[in-house]
Amino acid sequence: MTSSPFPRRVALISVHTSPLAQPGTGDAGGMNVYVWQTATRLARRGVEVEIFTRATSSADAPSVAAAPGVTVRNVVAGPFEGLDKRDLPAQLCAFTAGVLRAEAAQAPGYYDVIHSHYWLSGQVGWLARDRWGVPLVHTAHTLAAVKNASLADGDTAEPQLRVIGEQQVVGEADRMVANTQTEAAELLSMYGAAAERIDVVTPGADLDCYTPGSASAARAALDLDPDEMIVTFVGRIQPLKAPDLLVAAAAPLIRESAASGRKLRVLIVGGPSGSGLQRPTALMDQVAELGIADSVTFLPPQPAERLVQVYRASDVVAVPSHSESFGLVAIEAQACGTPVIAANVGGLGVAVDDGRTGVLVNGHGVGDWTNALEKLLAQPDRLVELGHNARSHAEQFSWEHTVDQLLESYGRAMRSFAAHRSPESPDSSATAAAAARVRRRWRRRRN
Ligand code: UDP
Numbered sequence: 001m002t003s004s005p006f007p008r009r010v011a012l013i014s015v016h017t018s019p020l021a022q023p024g025t026g027d028a029g030g031m032n033v034y035v036w037q038t039a040t041r042l043a044r045r046g047v048e049v050e051i052f053t054r055a056t057s058s059a060d061a062p063s064v065a066a067a068p069g070v071t072v073r074n075v076v077a078g079p080f081e082g083l084d085k086r087d088l089p090a091q092l093c094a095f096t097a098g099v100l101r102a103e104a105a106q107a108p109g110y111y112d113v114i115h116s117h118y119w120l121s122g123q124v125g126w127l128a129r130d131r132w133g134v135p136l137v138h139t140a141h142t143l144a145a146v147k148n149a150s151l152a153d154g155d156t157a158e159p160q161l162r163v164i165g166e167q168q169v170v171g172e173a174d175r176m177v178a179n180t181q182t183e184a185a186e187l188l189s190m191y192g193a194a195a196e197r198i199d200v201v202t203p204g205a206d207l208d209c210y211t212p213g214s215a216s217a218a219r220a221a222l223d224l225d226p227d228e229m230i231v232t233f234v235g236r237i238q239p240l241k242a243p244d245l246l247v248a249a250a251a252p253l254i255r256e257s258a259a260s261g262r263k264l265r266v267l268i269v270g271g272p273s274g275s276g277l278q279r280p281t282a283l284m285d286q287v288a289e290l291g292i293a294d295s296v297t298f299l300p301p302q303p304a305e306r307l308v309q310v311y312r313a314s315d316v317v318a319v320p321s322h323s324e325s326f327g328l329v330a331i332e333a334q335a336c337g338t339p340v341i342a343a344n345v346g347g348l349g350v351a352v353d354d355g356r357t358g359v360l361v362n363g364h365g366v367g368d369w370t371n372a373l374e375k376l377l378a379q380p381d382r383l384v385e386l387g388h389n390a391r392s393h394a395e396q397f398s399w400e401h402t403v404d405q406l407l408e409s410y411g412r413a414m415r416s417f418a419a420h421r422s423p424e425s426p427d428s429s430a431t432a433a434a435a436a437r438v439r440r441r442w443r444r445r446r447n
Helices: 030-044 084-103 118-132 145-147 162-170 183-192 215-221 242-259 274-278 282-289 305-311 329-336 366-377 380-394 399-420 426-446
Strands: 009-014 050-055 064-065 070-076 113-117 134-141 175-178 197-202 231-233 264-269 296-299 317-319 340-343 357-359
Touching: 009 084, 009 118, 030 064, 030 113, 030 329, 050 084, 064 305, 070 084, 070 317, 084 118, 084 197, 113 118, 113 399, 118 134, 118 162, 134 162, 134 242, 134 305, 134 399, 145 162, 162 183, 162 357, 175 183, 183 197, 183 317, 197 399, 215 305, 231 242, 231 305, 231 329, 231 366, 242 366, 264 305, 282 296, 305 329, 317 329, 317 366, 329 340, 329 380, 340 366, 357 366, 357 380, 366 380
Parallel strands: 009 050, 009 113, 050 070, 113 134, 134 175, 175 197, 231 264, 231 317, 264 296, 317 340, 340 357
Antiparallel strands: 064 070
16 A cells, blocks of 8 residues: 655645634634644644735734744735725735745745635635645635524625635635535535545644643632532634523523522633624623623633633533534533533534533524523533543544544645646646746746
């Protein structure tokens, strides 16, 4: 058996958000964590990684040595600040030019593989792939058609422009990476992807950072009451993630708990994002209208070292999302030994082992969520058992395993690309000639 080709250098493209940004607010979330965790682990295995992202501050250096073997290239494309994600398609030409220029300054054949993240990056990767003559691997992270099929009431639909852009990338990518079999099926049925070009690669959690630990120490560190029951939401605050559903479902239980022995608290960690930015105080307003402001704590986005305390401090972590490609928060919470109550959508059905590590709730009815929460919180022994199982379940989802699978996908892409684009093929010689022209032009400019 011949071994898979191993890439020396990979270009990761993450146009709309930098892996160096704090996740949990704005455009920074699971994708940032994914890109950073896989980049640093690929580098530790000897793959040089360059991440292309859009500069969002004049203080961003063009190139940052972010970790051993990982360089972040901040490409100037459009105004640094205040550019909405919806306006990014207009900056893709400028961004792509920056990416092509960076490569043109290097020796030919500098990158072996391009891995693009989210459809905007896929558009850039598609052109770079044709220019450089190397394969494109693409991860969608979320799909507009899937999101639009299960929107929260009153949420803004993703534009058709994005669906078309995704469709193009699916058609062009040499390999598609799907987070779960469910997502692979969506790529087949909604985007007409070719089954033989899809690799299912499950994301992970940092199992060394997210570990079980003392809940009381965690509560002391976060200044939380040692005796209350705590149900926690962690993530970007927007209708898609449904923190409003958690608050509405918990409200009657909070009121009842005030009369009984043990009070219930809802902890919300994260900042406004997406369509949630249009009404950044909506969740706080809802809490005030429900009269439960004293029993809801809001924390701004937390770095991983603090988030581990949040998970440990919680009796249950809730992930009520309307759609979720995977749901890293669910795995991180379970890695800390905390059970999860999650909506039975998308990747959450894989991330949570229903009945063994948490509970999956069908639908987004407030009454159903109140009942499910009430039942769970009324059984302290069951919570302990679910939490115990949760850690071993989460251990299946390590980033090391993700990187093993990504390297296999890169190898497959390199092998099939080499087979289909032999040096004699007119296609590849035209590509190589075009690439050489770009390189010459940029060398002349620099000199
Ligand atoms: N996150 C964080 N700090 C916060 C809130 C969230 O670091 O205050 C991280 C969290 O650890 C997780 C990611 O943001 O890794 C969210 O990923 P998820 O897949 O749950 O949702 P997404 O943002 O991709 O929609």
